[in-house]
Amino acid sequence: TKKESWVLTVMAQTPTNIAVIKYWGKRDESLILPINDSISVTLDPSHLCTTTTVAVSPSFTSDRMWLNGKEIPLSGGRYQNCLREIRSRASDVEDAEKGIKITKKDWEKLHLHIASYNNFPTAAGLASSAAGFACLVFSLAKLMNVKEDNGQLSAIARQGSGSACRSLYGGFVKWIMGKDDKGSDSIAVQLVDENHWDELVILIAVVSSRQKETSSTSGMRETVDTSPLIQHRAAEVVPKRILQMEEAIKNRDFPTFVQLTCSDSNQFHAVCLDTSPPIFYMNDTSHRIISCVEKWNRSEETPQVAYTFDAGPNAVLIARNRKTAALLLQRLLFHFPPQSDADLNSYVVGDKSI
């Protein structure tokens, strides 16, 4: 029938975020509640982002999702949790032009089609799940006229993937671990917006675009279960670093920012090594990039570049300004020529970092 032929769609784009104080370890696996606060920087939307289109139509017979053009099962608990939380908050939607009226009750029966694209390698430690779940929750919230603010949406995105909650905001973002058992206070807050420290330039050196061997989810579970160092990190080290990092960001204090960012990346990889059996995310090329940056920073009056590595070998390099970023790229191209047999194969430069 004519009434059943309509389709209503919403498209959204969400950048990924890179943690400068890392999230690693959960206290609740199903609600995704972390053992420490974390702080990240959200990239410019023109680089490393997810584009998601969500559609609803009475002609759809089940919820379905395609990732990079390939259908994926929505049976996983994380997708179901996000869909359930968003559906329960849906409001009436009216599109007079198309003659569509969807009531709160209709949303319980209507099915969704979701198409999502990443413009960067999935699961290569470039935080694809962060952008993906943030974009999914945000676009569904728009489609279903959900009235919640970004903080409340961040608590839903968190149930898809922990780091996703930080991609609901631009600029520098803090994920507050929260105290509540139900997770209502485990949300993201914006520390400063994307204009606050816009001299920074972020460059990502893709050391390998292969899928990582240990997923973050199982890696952090093994760390919490077996590493004697992780408790010290979560209870003693991170709380102090969070306060210092917030100050450094507020004051645009680059030397302190570099010191905290590099130390925290190194401690994250140290707890991975302290896991039994040990988890190796970085490779020789990653280690050579660290040495190269450390040497450069020490040869100058003040540090020029921060490095940070996530659950993979790719380097995220944060330069103090555009001039330094150009010098950094020059050094990288000299030491790691992409055509040589070194396994560093490309660079992604964030023009305006955040």
Ligand code: 2P0
């Ligand atoms: C982070 N990472 O803070 C840390 C640093 C990787 C290293 O968040 O199980 O994909 O979905 O909550 O968010 C990667 O872990 O893990 C991550 P789940 P997630 O960005």
